[in-house]
Amino acid sequence: xxxxxxxxxxxxxxxxxxxxxxxxxxxxxxxxxxxxxxxxxxxxxxxxxxxxxxxxxxxxxxxxxxxxxxxxxxxxxxxxxxxxxxxxxxxxxxxxxxxxxxxxxxxxxxxxxxxxxxxxxxxxxxxxxxxxxxxxxxxxxxxxxxxxxxxxxxxxxxxxxxxxxxxxxxxxxxxxxxxxxxxxxxxxxxxxxxxxxxxxxxxxxxxxxxxxxxxxxxxxxxxxxxxxxxxxxxxxxxxxxxxxxxxxxxxxxxxxxxxxxxxxxxxxxxxxxxxxxxxxxxxxxxxxxxxxxxxxxxxxxxxxxxxxx
Numbered sequence: 001x002x003x004x005x006x007x008x009x010x011x012x013x014x015x016x017x018x019x020x021x022x023x024x025x026x027x028x029x030x031x032x033x034x035x036x037x038x039x040x041x042x043x044x045x046x047x048x049x050x051x052x053x054x055x056x057x058x059x060x061x062x063x064x065x066x067x068x069x070x071x072x073x074x075x076x077x078x079x080x081x082x083x084x085x086x087x088x089x090x091x092x093x094x095x096x097x098x099x100x101x102x103x104x105x106x107x108x109x110x111x112x113x114x115x116x117x118x119x120x121x122x123x124x125x126x127x128x129x130x131x132x133x134x135x136x137x138x139x140x141x142x143x144x145x146x147x148x149x150x151x152x153x154x155x156x157x158x159x160x161x162x163x164x165x166x167x168x169x170x171x172x173x174x175x176x177x178x179x180x181x182x183x184x185x186x187x188x189x190x191x192x193x194x195x196x197x198x199x200x201x202x203x204x205x206x207x208x209x210x211x212x213x214x215x216x217x218x219x220x221x222x223x224x225x226x227x228x229x230x231x232x233x234x235x236x237x238x239x240x241x242x243x244x245x246x247x248x249x250x251x252x253x254x255x256x257x258x259x260x261x262x263x264x265x266x267x268x269x270x271x272x273x274x275x276x277x278x279x280x281x282x283x284x285x286x287x288x289x290x291x292x293x294x295x296x297x298x299x300x301x302x303x304x305x306x307x308x309x
Contacts (some may be wrong), residue, residue, distance in 0.1 A: 003076045004101040005068070005299060006092055007061055008108045008121040009255075011085045012054035016044060018085065025084045026286075044258055052158025052286070053257035054085075057109065059287040061253070062296070067296035071186050073279040076303075077101070083121065093128035097136070104129075104138045105302065111145035111199060112252050114182055114192045118142060138307050141299070145199040145251075154199075155283040156172035156266035156290070162207065165245045169278050173245035174211050175204065176234055177254040178264060180227040190228060199251050211243075215264040231263075232271045239275035246272050249282040254291070 011022055019041055026269035032040070035234050044051060061078045068076045077099065081092035097102060106125045108118045122140050129136055136200045144150065146214040158175065177200035196203045196214060204212050231248065238246050250266045254262035265281045271281035285291040 001075070001103065002099070002101045003303065004096045004099070004104045004115075005064070005076060006089075006104055006106050007057065007064075007080050007124065008076060008089070008106065009053065009057050009080070010117070012057060012080065012082045013044075013085060014054050015199070016041060019044065020288075020301075021032070022085050044264060048128065048260055051258050055256055056255050056286045056301075060109075060292065063292045064296055064299070065289055068290060068299060070108045076299075080133045083124075089121070089124040089132075092129045093125060093132065097129075097132055097134050101136060103306075104136055105141055105172060105299065106138055106270075107141040108298070110252050111150060111254065112179055112195045113142055113145075114193055115189070116182065122243070129160050137300065140304055143195065144298050145195045145285065146202050146292065147298050149290070149297055151199065151202045151206060152292045153288070153294055154249070154250045155203045157285070158203060158207040158209065158247070161247045161249070161280045161282045162209065164280050165247070165278060167177075167250055172242065173247060173278075174213070174241075174245070175209050175249060176213060176215045176231055176238075177203070178215050178217050178248055178250045180259075180263075181219035181228070181230075183220065183224055183226055185222050185225055186227065187202045188284050193227070196251060203249070203251070208231070213309035216296045217267075231268060234273055235268060235271045235277065239272075243277065245278035245280070254285045256286055284301045300307060 016190060020037060023037065025038060061080055065076065065078045068074065079090045079092045079096055081087050106122050108121045110117055125138055162173065179196050182192055182277060186193060200212065200214055213234065215229055215231035216227050217231045219230060235246055248264050250260055250264045269279045
């Protein structure tokens with residue numbers, strides 16, 4: 001049986017020249033203003049490297065494919081697709097059809113379930129198959145936010161960050177678990193909020209961390225409602241409560257990307273400094289050995305659960 005694992009991401013940029021079509025796609029075909037593009041390009045250039053999301057995701061896929069094919073009887077091929085950049089989901093589905101795969105495991109690479117992310121990715125996969133008139137079974141890999149290897153990998157980064165805080169400030173440290181805000185009121189995002197809260201609690205428990213709270217980042221402009229509270233407001237509140245240090249641990253973006261670098265590191269660090277707080281951000285999991293091992297174990301478990309092998 002030929003099994004396809006389709007890894008789904010938000011975007012995969014490989015050149016600064018790809019920014020205009022990326023934002024045009026993001027804005028549903030509307031071209032952003034020159035001023036907007038100038039600001040966006042400046043943010044990408046400011047980190048001094050290529051956007052890591054595409055490169056790291058490709059390395060994750062290569063490492064995972066190697067791990068998953070240690071069994072000589074297995075034939076698992078990994079495909080990559082993004083929501084806003086090539087290869088798009090339609091492209092990947094056409095390639096999987098051409099390759100004659102027997103099953104597709106649809107795998108959004110964020111552990112938190114959202115309508116605009118997880119659900120939209122899965123819908124696009126099924127829509128592309130229907131448009132092609134092909135009936136290939138699709139197994140959705142959801143709700144892996146509490147998978148032991150994943151939570152252990154994140155908690156290890158949190159323990160490392162906690163140990164890095166100066167000894168004098170360590171007893172007065174607050175951990176802020178963050179995630180990209182979602183549009184709409186809480187009642188429209190209950191599954192996202194639940195998975196976010198459950199993952200935070202699991203990571204905090206494994207890191208023996210009792211002083212933590214949830215916060216959101218990257219909310220869009222009004223009048224659209226977004227989930228709150230905003231992490232920058234919470235950092236200010238933490239300072240007023242008498243804490244001496246703050247740690248930001250993002251639970252949506254386990255792979256490094258420009259937006260998360262700005263929102264979780266640069267902007268939060270600037271706010272913490274303005275509030276007189278010591279600041280540490282946890283490392284992204286990226287293509288680290290423990291994270292790849294955890295994902296390989298997760299995928300094997302889901303394949304075995306569905307009786308593909």
